[in-house]
Amino acid sequence: MNIKNSLSRVDLFNGLSSGQLDDVARIVSLRKYNNGDIVFLDGDAAVGFYMVAGGRVKVYKVSPDGKEQIMHIFGTGQPFAEVPVFAGSHYPANAEAMESSTLFFFPKKEFIRLIHENPSLAMNMLASLSQRLKHFSNLVEALSLKEVPGRLASYLLYLSDRNGSIDEFGLDITKAQLASFLGTIPETLSRIFAKMGSRELARIDGPHIVILDREGLEDLAEGESKL
Amino acid sequence: MNIKNSLSRVDLFNGLSSGQLDDVARIVSLRKYNNGDIVFLDGDAAVGFYMVAGGRVKVYKVSPDGKEQIMHIFGTGQPFAEVPVFAGSHYPANAEAMESSTLFFFPKKEFIRLIHENPSLAMNMLASLSQRLKHFSNLVEALSLKEVPGRLASYLLYLSDRNGSIDEFGLDITKAQLASFLGTIPETLSRIFAKMGSRELARIDGPHIVILDREGLEDLAEGESKL
DNA sequence: CGCTGCGTTGAGCTTCTTCAACGATCGTGG
DNA sequence: CCACGATCGTTGAAGAAGCTCAACGCAGCG
Numbered sequence: 059m060n061i062k063n064s065l066s067r068v069d070l071f072n073g074l075s076s077g078q079l080d081d082v083a084r085i086v087s088l089r090k091y092n093n094g095d096i097v098f099l100d101g102d103a104a105v106g107f108y109m110v111a112g113g114r115v116k117v118y119k120v121s122p123d124g125k126e127q128i129m130h131i132f133g134t135g136q137p138f139a140e141v142p143v144f145a146g147s148h149y150p151a152n153a154e155a156m157e158s159s160t161l162f163f164f165p166k167k168e169f170i171r172l173i174h175e176n177p178s179l180a181m182n183m184l185a186s187l188s189q190r191l192k193h194f195s196n197l198v199e200a201l202s203l204k205e206v207p208g209r210l211a212s213y214l215l216y217l218s219d220r221n222g223s224i225d226e227f228g229l230d231i232t233k234a235q236l237a238s239f240l241g242t243i244p245e246t247l248s249r250i251f252a253k254m255g256s257r258e259l260a261r262i263d264g265p266h267i268v269i270l271d272r273e274g275l276e277d278l279a280e281g282e283s284k285l
Numbered sequence: 286m287n288i289k290n291s292l293s294r295v296d297l298f299n300g301l302s303s304g305q306l307d308d309v310a311r312i313v314s315l316r317k318y319n320n321g322d323i324v325f326l327d328g329d330a331a332v333g334f335y336m337v338a339g340g341r342v343k344v345y346k347v348s349p350d351g352k353e354q355i356m357h358i359f360g361t362g363q364p365f366a367e368v369p370v371f372a373g374s375h376y377p378a379n380a381e382a383m384e385s386s387t388l389f390f391f392p393k394k395e396f397i398r399l400i401h402e403n404p405s406l407a408m409n410m411l412a413s414l415s416q417r418l419k420h421f422s423n424l425v426e427a428l429s430l431k432e433v434p435g436r437l438a439s440y441l442l443y444l445s446d447r448n449g450s451i452d453e454f455g456l457d458i459t460k461a462q463l464a465s466f467l468g469t470i471p472e473t474l475s476r477i478f479a480k481m482g483s484r485e486l487a488r489i490d491g492p493h494i495v496i497l498d499r500e501g502l503e504d505l506a507e508g509e510s511k512l
Numbered sequence: 513c514g515c516t517g518c519g520t521t522g523a524g525c526t527t528c529t530t531c532a533a534c535g536a537t538c539g540t541g542g
Numbered sequence: 543c544c545a546c547g548a549t550c551g552t553t554g555a556a557g558a559a560g561c562t563c564a565a566c567g568c569a570g571c572g
Contacts, residue, residue, distance in 0.1 A: 119422075121430035122508040129425060141422075144408070145415035150422050173407065180407035181371070181400065187414040188372035194421035195346075195368075195377050198356060201428040202468040203348035205559070233519065241429040246560055248520050264519090281349040432527070460551065473528060475552050491551090515572085526561075535552080542545085 061086055061162075064111055068135045070186055073178045082179075085168040091115075091155035098149045104142035106165040110134050113159025117151050118238065128239040130193065131156070131231065137186060143169065156231070201241045207250050207285045209240045211278035214260060218269055225269040233265075253285045288313055288389070291338055295362045297413055300405045309406075312395040318342075318382035325376045331369035333392040337361050340386025344378050345465065355466040357420065358383070358458065364413060370396065383458070428468045434477050434512045436467045438505035441487060445496055452496040460492075480512045 062083040065071050071082060088111070091097060097108065097115060108115075110132050117138055118128045129151055132138045142149055143166045173180045200209045213236070221227045229236065237247040251262045259275055261268040269275065277283040289310040292298050298309060315338070318324060324335065324342060335342075337359050344365055345355045356378055359365045369376055370393045400407045427436045440463070448454045456463065464474040478489045486502055488495040496502065504510040 119426045119430060125430055127425065127429040129422060141415045141418050143415070144411040145419060150419055170408070173411075174404045177401045177404070177407065180404065180411070181397070184371040184400075184407070184410060184414065187411065187418065188368045188370070190418060191368050191414065191421065192372060192377055194418065194425060195356060198354065198421060198424055198428065199346045201425065202354040203346060203352055232517095234517095243561065244519070245521085245562085249560095252520080459549095461549090470529065471551070472530085472553085476528095479552080513572100516570090518568085518570105520567080521565085523564090524562085527559090529558075530556085532555090533553085535550105537550080538548085540546085540548105542543100 061088070065162075068109065070109070070137050070182050071179070072182055074176070078172075078176055078179070081172055081176075082164075085165055085172070087163045087165075089161045089163050091159045091161065093155060093157050095155045097153035097155065097161065098139070100149060100152050102149045104139065104147055104149050104166065106163055106169065107137060107139045107143050108153075109137040109162040109164070111160040111162050113161075114156040115153055115159055115161070116156050116235070117153045119151050125243070126238045127241055128235065129197070130190075131235075131239070140183065140187065142166075156235070204279075204281055205284075206240060206242045206246055207253070208278050208281050209242075210247065210250055210254075211259075211275040213240065214267060214269065215272070215275055215279060217267070218272075225272070227267055229265040229267060250285065257285065288315070292389075295336065295364075297336070297364050297409050298406070299409055301403070305399075305403055305406070308399055308403075309391075312392055312399070314390045314392075316388045316390050318386045318388065320382060320384050322382045324380035324382065324388065325366070327376060327379050329376045331366065331374055331376050331393065333390055333396065334364060334366045334370050335380075336364040336389040336391070338387040338389050340388075341383040342380055342386055342388070343383050343462070344380045346378050352470075353465045354468055355462065356424070357417075358466070367410065367414065369393075383462070431506075431508055432511075433467060433469045433473055434480070435505050435508050436469075437474065437477055437481075438486075438502040440467065441494060441496065442499070442502055442506055444494070445499075452499070454494055456492040456494060477512065484512065 062079050065079055065082055065086070071079060074082070091113070098104070100119065112134055115132045115138065116128050117130045117132065118126050120126050130138065139149055139153065173183065200212065204212070217227055218224065231239070233247055234244045237244045240247065254260045255262055257274070259271045259278070261270060274283070278285065289306050292306055292309055292313070298306060301309070318340070325331070327346065339361055342359045342365065343355050344357045344359065345353050347353050357365065366376055366380065400410065427439065431439070444454055444456070445451060458466070460474055461471045464471045467474065481487045482489055484501070486498045486505070488497060501510070505512065
């Protein structure tokens with residue numbers, strides 16, 4: 059069956075028996091969203107959590123004057139919004155589809171029952187939350203201890219690694235979204251890209267990036283040099 | 286027995302039977318630290334996690350040029366450094382005792398075994414990690430979307446709430462530490478305290494705070510006004 | 513063709529940090 | 543008991559980083 063098959067490929071359900079996967083599949087429902095559709099808003103009452111079956115979703119906060127901070131971008135196979143399942147009962151941020159997306163929805167009560175009966179599922183969920191905490195801890199470190207050029211350099215190196223440590227790759231989000239993710243604004247990002255270009259650290263051509271000086275970027279990322 | 290008694294009072298072990306508490310107590314060891322002692326350093330191999338039995342511990346990151354960001358301050362009853370138990374195997378930050386402190390240490394392998402056998406313990410741990418995620422999400426929001434006066438106002442209001450929503454209370458950390466927690470430096474913090482004083486928002490006398498204008502502070506915290 | 517969204521660039525300004533100096537408090541040892 | 547150094551906090555002046563506002567180029571698309 060289609061849903062069960064998707065679930066079986068996902069970290070969160072690693073090590074579950076076929077019967078246990080059936081139990082999970084039984085409580086899941088599918089939801090479809092178009093680009094820009096809101097999945098939930100900060101403060102909404104939460105009755106369950108989601109997992110990306112296809113597409114991408116951004117989770118973000120907004121300041122009163124409209125500035126947006128992307129906390130996380132989730133792709134296929136990644137669960138999100140688990141927090142209110144285990145602590146509190148409201149979503150602590152907004153979520154919006156960044157493209158046409160299909161999401162699995164897991165109702166809170168039923169899922170908690172499954173966890174009680176299923177230690178591996180609990181362990182997987184603990185691993186997933188811990189992973190998330192690491193991500194946030196990096197984000198805090200970046201926002202507080204690095205300047206924007208350093209954050210951008212880190213992100214470029216991260217993208218490069220994710221693509222197999224090659225020096226040439228494409229941005230998979232718009233620059234405005236990247237700015238929001240890095241905790242800055244498009245204008246600032248643009249200027250820094252320009253500087254990286256003129257310093258021969260990287261060549262930027264639209265969404266196409268070529269890393270020219272990996273060492274230089276690493277120094278920037280570690281705060282050991284400036285632009 | 287002393288340890289078991291302490292454990293029984295702690296959220297993480299809520300709902301555990303006496304026998305289960307014994308199981309936990311059996312794997313715990315006690316460690317003592319003086320003010321300023323390092324509990325672990327960023328990158329250290331992690332063989333377990335900790336819980337504060339008495340005293341206080343700060344978990345923090347440091348930038349190459351020495352600036353420090355306090356991620357979290359843990360007091361009695363709070364577990365910390367659980368992340369490497371479930372994801373990765375190295376501590377992702379530094380931890381240091383802020384006063385004479387006694388910590389429980391839980392070895393990773395044994396604790397994981399207990400979790401497997403004990404669904405409530407797993408659920409409690411999930412709740413604890415979720416709580417932590419909420420904390421970080423607030424921290425990210427503050428660092429990225431609020432200016433320092435807003436963060437300070439939030440913190441003062443938080444302290445007030447924690448003391449029963451009264452308008453008069455003491456700072457329980459030094460101003461330098463508070464600065465590090467708010468993602469700024471003592472000089473900046475000092476200037477903002479001075480401004481809050483002259484605007485009659487709060488009176489600051491050493492570590493003693495009196496909130497004079499709660500509404501004004503709330504506006505600041507929400508980014509709806511400036512200093 | 514003109515609209516709209518994305519990205520870039522410039523000028524000015526705000527916020528925060530840096531650097532330096534100084535006052536107050538506190539514990540220690542002479 | 544006082545002097546000393548250390549820690550903590552405050553204040554001033556200057557500078558850096560990033561934001562705001564505004565204008566504009568460019569591509570895709572109805």
